[in-house]
Amino acid sequence: MTTSPDDPPAEDVSAPADETPVQRALRLKNAAIDARPKPPRGGRFQREQAAKLASGKSRPWMTK
DSSP states (O other): OOOOTTSOOOOOTTSOTTOOHHHHHHHHHHHHHHHSOOOOOSHHHHHHHHHSOOTTTTOGGGOO
8 A cells, every 4th residue: 555645644643633733743752752772770880870979079169
């Protein structure tokens, strides 16, 4: 089965009927963000991240 250029695009089943173009763009953007690979959780990676200096700790003169 071929599609002609005159055919409307296939609608996503999760899209509400009264969705505005801005809402559709936001939904698609969030879906793309959710589909990206996530960093590992727990274990050595999490300990390494926690061991990093906090942003203000490198400038002690900035504290009151």
